[in-house]
Amino acid sequence: MEPGEASEAEAAGSVSAAQRRAEIRRRKLLMNSEDRMNRITGFTKIEPEIKAAALRRPTEPRFHLDLDRTEPWSSSSSSPRPSPFLSEASGLVSRSRGATPERRGSPVPDSEPLGGSLEDDIGGIRPKPRGERVSDDPSGSPRRGLQKYLSRFDDAMKLRGQMANEKPDQDGGSEPEEFDPFIIFRLTGSILLAVFVRVFVCTFLSIFAPFLTLELAYMGLSKYFPKVDKKPQTTVLTAALLLSGIPAEVINRSMDTYRRMGDVFADLCAYFFTFILSHEILLFIGSETP
Amino acid sequence: MAASYAWFLVLGSVFLVNLMKTLLPSISSFFSRLVQKDAEQESEMRSEVQEMKKEQLSISMMDEFARYARLERKINKMTDKLKTHVKSRTAGQAKMKWVVNIVFYILQAALMVSLIWKYYADPVTVVPSKWIAPVERLVAFPTGVAGGVGITCWLVVCNKVVSLGLHAVS
Numbered sequence: 001m002e003p004g005e006a007s008e009a010e011a012a013g014s015v016s017a018a019q020r021r022a023e024i025r026r027r028k029l030l031m032n033s034e035d036r037m038n039r040i041t042g043f044t045k046i047e048p049e050i051k052a053a054a055l056r057r058p059t060e061p062r063f064h065l066d067l068d069r070t071e072p073w074s075s076s077s078s079s080p081r082p083s084p085f086l087s088e089a090s091g092l093v094s095r096s097r098g099a100t101p102e103r104r105g106s107p108v109p110d111s112e113p114l115g116g117s118l119e120d121d122i123g124g125i126r127p128k129p130r131g132e133r134v135s136d137d138p139s140g141s142p143r144r145g146l147q148k149y150l151s152r153f154d155d156a157m158k159l160r161g162q163m164a165n166e167k168p169d170q171d172g173g174s175e176p177e178e179f180d181p182f183i184i185f186r187l188t189g190s191i192l193l194a195v196f197v198r199v200f201v202c203t204f205l206s207i208f209a210p211f212l213t214l215e216l217a218y219m220g221l222s223k224y225f226p227k228v229d230k231k232p233q234t235t236v237l238t239a240a241l242l243l244s245g246i247p248a249e250v251i252n253r254s255m256d257t258y259r260r261m262g263d264v265f266a267d268l269c270a271y272f273f274t275f276i277l278s279h280e281i282l283l284f285i286g287s288e289t290p
Numbered sequence: 291m292a293a294s295y296a297w298f299l300v301l302g303s304v305f306l307v308n309l310m311k312t313l314l315p316s317i318s319s320f321f322s323r324l325v326q327k328d329a330e331q332e333s334e335m336r337s338e339v340q341e342m343k344k345e346q347l348s349i350s351m352m353d354e355f356a357r358y359a360r361l362e363r364k365i366n367k368m369t370d371k372l373k374t375h376v377k378s379r380t381a382g383q384a385k386m387k388w389v390v391n392i393v394f395y396i397l398q399a400a401l402m403v404s405l406i407w408k409y410y411a412d413p414v415t416v417v418p419s420k421w422i423a424p425v426e427r428l429v430a431f432p433t434g435v436a437g438g439v440g441i442t443c444w445l446v447v448c449n450k451v452v453s454l455g456l457h458a459v460s
Contacts, residue, residue: 187454202421206420206421206422206423206424207421207422208422208423208424208425265450266450266454269446269447269450269451269454270450270451270454272447273447273448273451276297276415276417276439276444276447279415279417280297280298280415
């Protein structure tokens with residue numbers, strides 16, 4: 001072979017190598033363009049996780065706490081959080097249609113994230129539940145349990161956000177409960193009845209009989225009074241009850257029952273106090289008069 | 291048997307305690323102001339920062355950059371000093387509030403225990419037992435006197451009534 005031909009062959013080889021390298025670079029750039037867009041819009045945290053996890057565990061479902069979802073969790077929720085720029089994930093995009101990049105950091109749309117702890121919590125729950133291995137079992141009970149847990153966690157996060165919003169409104173932990181007209185009516189009625197019973201009735205029967213009658217009357221009269229919409233107070237207790245699996249409806253009803261019992265107790269205290277006070281005043285007046 | 295005005299003494303004590311509880315925030319802020327005497331220094335620093343900022347606004351950054359930058363550094367330094375001062379003040383206030391609360395709750399507990407100790411065996415008042423049937427035993431606890439009103443029942447009732455009254459007034 002002549003040197004000219006050899007050099008031409010080398011040049012051709014180097015050109016083809018250069019072309020190959022250029023081609024590889026071009027492909028790399030094209031593939032990474034979506035990554036770059038995701039990074040620009042703030043999807044950097046998820047993408048590598050999704051990719052890495054996809055490489056490692058392709059069959060394991062990924063759960064994302066999406067507060068806007070209205071449809072129930074289904075077993076096919078093996079969808080990573082997509083970026084708007086992933087054209088291939090069109091089937092997955094429908095899962096988190098309402099999600100925006102801004103919501104990633106906060107569990108509750110209206111609340112601000114509380115320092116870094118909320119992010120950590122979300123970050124802690126967002127990845128794959130490691131202990132929970134999703135099998136191909138068609139019954140799906142571990143999955144259901146996991147979904148139930150996640151929905152409860154969802155509620156707890158919402159509650160936490162709500163409490164964080166309500167905290168500045170409450171000063172020093174005291175409950176700013178307003179007196180509604182019915183409570184004032186009840187108390188006034190109890191006081192008046194106590195005085196009446198002390199003066200006229202107590203010698204004939206027990207003082208608690210008229211009180212019970214009064215409470216029965218109040219139960220009937222309550223519907224004629226305007227209902228004051230009491231804001232449901234979210235406390236640590238209600239959050240703990242929610243997390244422990246008790247449905248919110250049961251909690252609300254129990255709280256309502258306890259509130260009514262508290263009203264009855266307040267009536268009883270006012271009644272008994274007024275009775276004793278009027279008894280002592282009458283004794284004092286009786287001792288004063290010759 | 292029953293002291294004549296025991297019921298009034300218990301009522302008065304409960305009223306005082308509840309009143310003090312509502313006044314706790316003002317008491318703690320009062321004590322904080324007594325303890326922390328450098329409030330003037332803080333207001334001086336604030337006024338100094340404001341004056342420097344006013345001066346800075348009058349300087350053109352393009353024309354007198356060095357002076358502007360010097361002033362900026364002074365403002366930053368003073369602001370940091372002010373922040374540290376405010377932080378220590380609020381920490382002191384929180385500490386004072388905590389101390390006042392603790393002292394209050396100890397005094398309240400001591401008062402309640404002494405009242406219960408004093409009227410453990412004596413009812414605060416006595417009424418005919420048929421008036422308070424069928425719960426005369428519960429009402430008389432722990433005295434056991436028929437028709438008597440025990441200290442525990444009276445304390446609970448007074449507490450509730452006084453808190454309702456103070457809440458209505460406030």
